[in-house]
Amino acid sequence: MRSTQKPYDGVSLCAPITVPYERFSFETAHWWAGEALKKLSLETGLMPNDFDGIIFSSFSANPDTAVGIVQHLGLCPKWMDHIPTGGASGVMAIRRAARAVQAGDASIIVCLAADTNHIDSFQKTLDNFSRFSQDATYPYGQGGPNATFAIMTGSYMRQFNVSREDFGKIAIAQRANALSNPIALMKKPLSIKQYIEAKPIADPLHLFDCVMPCAGAEAFVVTTPDIAEKLGLSTVKIRGTIERHNAFSEDTIQYRGGWAKDIDDLWTSAKCTPDKIDFAQLYDDYPLIVAMQLEDLGFCEKGKIKEFINKTDFTITGDLPLNTNGGQLSAGQAGAAGGYQNVTEALRQAIKQPLGHQIPNSSIGLISGFGMVNYDRGVCTGAVVIEADNIR
Amino acid sequence: MTKPLTTPKKKNPLVKSEIAQVLPAIRSRAALAMSCHASLGNFVLQVCDDCHSSTYPPRDRCPKCWGELKWKPQKRVGVLLADTTIRSTNNLYFQQHIPWRIGTILLDEGPTAFAHLHGDIKIGDEIVMNIMLDRSGAPALFALPRKASLHMEDDYQYRQFTASPKNRRVLISDGRNKIGQALAKELINAGAETIYLGNSDMNLFFDGKESLSQNPKIKLIPLNLLNTESVTKTAKQYGGKIDLIINTAYHVRPGSVAFSGKITELQNSLDINVNALSRLAKAFCPTLSSRSGDKERPAVAFVDLVSVFSLTGHPSYASMSASSAARLSLINSLRTEMKTTGLKVYSILFGPIDDEWHQEILPPKISHKQLASTVIESLKKGQEISTVGNVAKDILLRWQLDPLLAIKEMSP
Numbered sequence: 091m092r093s094t095q096k097p098y099d100g101v102s103l104c105a106p107i108t109v110p111y112e113r114f115s116f117e118t119a120h121w122w123a124g125e126a127l128k129k130l131s132l133e134t135g136l137m138p139n140d141f142d143g144i145i146f147s148s149f150s151a152n153p154d155t156a157v158g159i160v161q162h163l164g165l166c167p168k169w170m171d172h173i174p175t176g177g178a179s180g181v182m183a184i185r186r187a188a189r190a191v192q193a194g195d196a197s198i199i200v201c202l203a204a205d206t207n208h209i210d211s212f213q214k215t216l217d218n219f220s221r222f223s224q225d226a227t228y229p230y231g232q233g234g235p236n237a238t239f240a241i242m243t244g245s246y247m248r249q250f251n252v253s254r255e256d257f258g259k260i261a262i263a264q265r266a267n268a269l270s271n272p273i274a275l276m277k278k279p280l281s282i283k284q285y286i287e288a289k290p291i292a293d294p295l296h297l298f299d300c301v302m303p304c305a306g307a308e309a310f311v312v313t314t315p316d317i318a319e320k321l322g323l324s325t326v327k328i329r330g331t332i333e334r335h336n337a338f339s340e341d342t343i344q345y346r347g348g349w350a351k352d353i354d355d356l357w358t359s360a361k362c363t364p365d366k367i368d369f370a371q372l373y374d375d376y377p378l379i380v381a382m383q384l385e386d387l388g389f390c391e392k393g394k395i396k397e398f399i400n401k402t403d404f405t406i407t408g409d410l411p412l413n414t415n416g417g418q419l420s421a422g423q424a425g426a427a428g429g430y431q432n433v434t435e436a437l438r439q440a441i442k443q444p445l446g447h448q449i450p451n452s453s454i455g456l457i458s459g460f461g462m463v464n465y466d467r468g469v470c471t472g473a474v475v476i477e478a479d480n481i482r
Numbered sequence: 483m484t485k486p487l488t489t490p491k492k493k494n495p496l497v498k499s500e501i502a503q504v505l506p507a508i509r510s511r512a513a514l515a516m517s518c519h520a521s522l523g524n525f526v527l528q529v530c531d532d533c534h535s536s537t538y539p540p541r542d543r544c545p546k547c548w549g550e551l552k553w554k555p556q557k558r559v560g561v562l563l564a565d566t567t568i569r570s571t572n573n574l575y576f577q578q579h580i581p582w583r584i585g586t587i588l589l590d591e592g593p594t595a596f597a598h599l600h601g602d603i604k605i606g607d608e609i610v611m612n613i614m615l616d617r618s619g620a621p622a623l624f625a626l627p628r629k630a631s632l633h634m635e636d637d638y639q640y641r642q643f644t645a646s647p648k649n650r651r652v653l654i655s656d657g658r659n660k661i662g663q664a665l666a667k668e669l670i671n672a673g674a675e676t677i678y679l680g681n682s683d684m685n686l687f688f689d690g691k692e693s694l695s696q697n698p699k700i701k702l703i704p705l706n707l708l709n710t711e712s713v714t715k716t717a718k719q720y721g722g723k724i725d726l727i728i729n730t731a732y733h734v735r736p737g738s739v740a741f742s743g744k745i746t747e748l749q750n751s752l753d754i755n756v757n758a759l760s761r762l763a764k765a766f767c768p769t770l771s772s773r774s775g776d777k778e779r780p781a782v783a784f785v786d787l788v789s790v791f792s793l794t795g796h797p798s799y800a801s802m803s804a805s806s807a808a809r810l811s812l813i814n815s816l817r818t819e820m821k822t823t824g825l826k827v828y829s830i831l832f833g834p835i836d837d838e839w840h841q842e843i844l845p846p847k848i849s850h851k852q853l854a855s856t857v858i859e860s861l862k863k864g865q866e867i868s869t870v871g872n873v874a875k876d877i878l879l880r881w882q883l884d885p886l887l888a889i890k891e892m893s894p
């Protein structure tokens with residue numbers, strides 16, 4: 091029961107928006123969503139009635155979902171979706187919006203993620219995150235997913251002979267990238283000594299292995315090339331996508347994600363190979379997850395990550411520019427917007443409007459998402475290969 | 483290997499005791515069902531009616547074939563695959579207890595599960611899996627080493643889930659009766675630091691008083707369970723020094739509802755079995771729960787000893803059964819009330835005791851020593867509900883299967 095993916099002709103991604111993050115905010119997710127739409131409006135001239143489609147993602151808009159946001163912010167779309175999958179939501183938003191535009195169900199879709207971070211909102215999100223985590227994770231000492239990832243990281247390090255220094259190289263490269271991003275929350279360079287000696291969180295994870303929760307919003311538009319041209323917007327094409335949930339549930343401890351199941355489909359439909367990729371925006375809640383994606387998306391063989399990390403330069407001018415805005419590890423994790431910032435940064439690099447430094451060659455990019463540690467592992471995965479189209 | 487506990491430091495009176503942080507008890511209905519099995523010390527997983535695979539975390543349908551799931555006793559065997567020591571957490575309960583170690587266990591039955599770890603377990607070790615109840619009464623998987631070591635029960639994390647009497651200061655509510663006296667001896671053997679033995683009349687001699695008075699760890703204190711003033715006064719004086727209360731109030735008289743037995747016996751029975759428990763709880767539980775999170779000397783539990791006939795009634799011990807049923811009901815309410823305070827409530831259901839009041843009942847009967855040992859065992863294991871003797875075990879089992887049938891089967 092396998093079908094080949096139909097191409098994404100007639101679809102353009104454009105207008106990436108990032109509302110600068112704040113460590114804590116007393117504003118609501120609704121306010122942050124409105125701020126992203128305001129910025130989007132100033133950039134494109136589009137007003138509430140111009141959008142005929144919306145996708146919304148958030149952890150802190152409770153009790154509202156997309157419909158609450160639509161009424162709150164005065165939209166009147168004929169097409170709507172709510173994607174509650176955190177780190178995988180941006181990739182999934184591209185896939186859904188693209189097909190809706192292609193089929194003519196909608197023509198200008200805003201994909202929007204917004205989350206606030208009150209002093210106590212991290213705890214509230216945790217308390218209501220999932221049934222399995224209420225029953226079987228949260229009562230085991232875990233003020234968040236740190237301990238789950240600590241167990242996975244420790245197990246992976248033993249299995250594949252990876253050291254903290256290897257993971258440190260990823261975190262340090264991303265911090266170097268973040269230094270040119272004026273809105274990254276982490277503004278100081280990170281040394282390997284600082285990384286190794288940072289405050290321990292849950293063995294073997296230390297402070298710089300973990301993202302900093304914050305408030306923020308991200309948005310982008312999915313439309314047709316004609317409309318984008320009329321609006322004068324630079325555009326990016328979709329070459330191929332994959333998505334998978336609850337893969338490899340037989341693995342006792344997660345060491346791979348759903349990408350590994352669908353990798354051939356991705357590169358076949360994108361008519362591309364990993365070595366043709368100019369830059370990668372990979373979901374980075376922990377360095378382990380970046381490492382897993384590098385393997386599972388075909389940049390190196392499973393188990394060869396140590397060598398790959400050590401021979402690859404992940405900085406903006408390196409051989410594989412990775413998370414060029416600093417990623418969540420250095421720019422901050424704004425809840426579900428963390429699953430969109432990889433998309434907006436990829437679009438910005440492709441249309442040459444970066445927040446920080448521009449990648450020298452930025453034609454073809456890879457975006458990858460990973461979300462929802464429902465219990466003992468991340469459940470949702472997805473990836474998109476994009477290519478710069480019209481730069482206006 | 484676990485190091486033996488040392489004597490707790492003397493408390494600085496200027497330092498305020500803490501109330502235990504308890505985990506929010508938001509759990510699914512399935513997890514709640516799991517806690518019922520845990521309260522009896524059983525290890526269970528959900529097993530599918532159709533494909534017979536076992537599953538964890540608690541679900542409402544089988545993830546392999548969508549069949550119906552039933553809780554079934556399972557092998558406790560598993561292996562520790564990976565672990566972490568949590569050193570920083572947002573969770574208020576664990577902030578009081580870090581560093582805290584958990585790990586992933588691969589159970590012999592198939593599923594993997596996060597579990598709290600006993601300190602003696604290393605990665606790759608075979609473990610024995612237990613479902614404990616945390617301070618809010620929610621189920622928590624706890625892995626113990628396959629081979630018990632000498633001071634295994636002294637493990638810091640394990641002790642957060644048990645009420646092991648070691649180093650504790652215990653109040654026995656009625657120290658004049660044989661149950662209270664047997665308990666005092668067993669508690670001292672189990673390492674209790676001090677036993678406060680309630681004595682309803684300090685001037686009145688009772689059997690066994692002399693041998694008790696010789697033990698420096700045992701202190702007889704005035705406590706008349708039939709008198710609210712006496713209980714309140716003793717709670718004011720001693721409440722701050724007590725970590726564990728065991729209610730040994732006991733009143734048994736043969737007699738039926740219609741043909742034999744007096745109404746005054748029912749009234750006495752209610753006063754001792756029901757009102758006394760209420761007086762004790764009102765006077766002591768607020769004080770104890772305010773110290774439930776104390777680092778050195780937390781107050782841990784309220785234990786009640788109640789006849790198993792509280793479940794079914796007994797035609798020849800009608801008054802005693804009726805008052806015991808009320809007593810059990812009070813204890814169930816108290817357990818739920820104490821959930822947010824971190825104070826655990828234990829019930830010990832006992833069958834006929836080999837004493838002067840049970841001469842009309844045929845064996846098997848239990849000895850006072852047997853009753854006392856069961857109390858100690860359940861505290862050491864953190865088991866909320868235990869039975870003493872085969873009669874109690876049998877009645878509870880039948881009551882669990884079919885309460886109405888269990889009542890019908892009671893014969894004089």
Ligand SMILES: [Zn+2]
Pocket residue numbers: 530531532533534535544545546547548549
């Ligand atoms: Zn099944």
